[in-house]
Amino acid sequence: MSVTTELETLGRTIKRIQYQHHRALETGLAAVGTTLAQWDALRAIARNPGASAHILAGETFQSDQAFGTLAKRLVAQELIERRPGQGRRIEHHLTPAGRHMLDAGFPIADGVMTASFARLSGEERAALLTLLSRMATPDMA
Template sequence: MATLQEVGLAVKRLQWRHHRAANQGLATLGLSLVQWDVLRHLDAQPEASLHDLAQLTFQTDQSMGALAVRMVERGLLERVGGPGRAVRHRLTGRGEEVRGAGSAVLDEVLRESFGGLAPDQLDRLHDLLSQALATAGASAR
């Protein structure tokens, strides 16, 4: 029977493998994993604030702001007005193009890890990970 530490280490090793492979694949598009993640979240939540994006991508507000500036300079995002003094961002045509190409890269990276699992196994793994996250979130409060 696996110990809690062995399970935790297996999760961490798989995450590290995914990050490394994703960054290698995304580099061919001129993106990092963090940049692609911003594009992905902004596509899914077009009204997200920089603070929201920082939380979704595990960054500080300051680092997300600096990243957004660089992504605007590269033509991936554009600034748009929001309510009050809020500044929001949206994907440009180029940003949408590389988001889609990056999504294909990530699908391939994840297929290498999970492609051998049957659909019901993937569902079960997702359920178990979701349950672990919910349990950890409840105990952190």
Template sequence: MKNSGDPLPQGIEIGALSRIIRQHFADRIEQVIHPLGLTLGQWTVLRELKRTPGASASELARAAVHTPQAVSRLIRTLQEEGLVERSPARGRVMDNHLTPKGHKVIDETFTQIEARLAPALEKFDRANAEEFRRLSHLLIEALEDPA
């Protein structure tokens, strides 16, 4: 389809820009995690467990935007690698936690990812970075509002 030069509707344009930003971030993250033998899905589960220790597979699936079945497979693989441990919690629900090795891996990746992102983020002065953060949170809240 040929581009007519007409601007995209505002919501579509913001969505397209968000997808482009997300892809660039994912590329930087993958540059760090692939040499460690991690996939983006596995890293996302580790990141969410760092933020929410004890989260269930269903809770992790919502946060990681995956199906519970996919997250369960990711957790099993991470458990086999010694990065995650599981324990019974509420009935059939299992709590998931990072192991010491899992904490070490996620902390190291955070440091390396920040270093990879630093050159791009240095183009933002403090005021612009704060404004971007504020507007991003505002958009997230608006999109989460069911009204």
């Protein structure tokens, strides 16, 4: 197997696992009335209360425009509030309904991740995290 073929196989395997996670999360989160994109945005806002759309777009791997559209939907659903911040900055905060939706999704995400990584020992998971973290450098973005 050539180096290129090996790297392509590695990249496709990582992408396939990510796709499996996304499909399982979409299915599970639909049962509580949300989507993966919405739940991920709620999670990012909870981790970064008061953050700008630009910061949250980066946290959720979206463009600023895509996150802005998503945030408008979350405001319409009364899951988040957008408040004026310093200067022209708009801050994002969870509402109680948003916190409830976020909390409803955690057991689903925990179940998906637990099932997905169950075939690996704790030591193997730690090694995988170390290797992937080494690859996930800011200069690759």
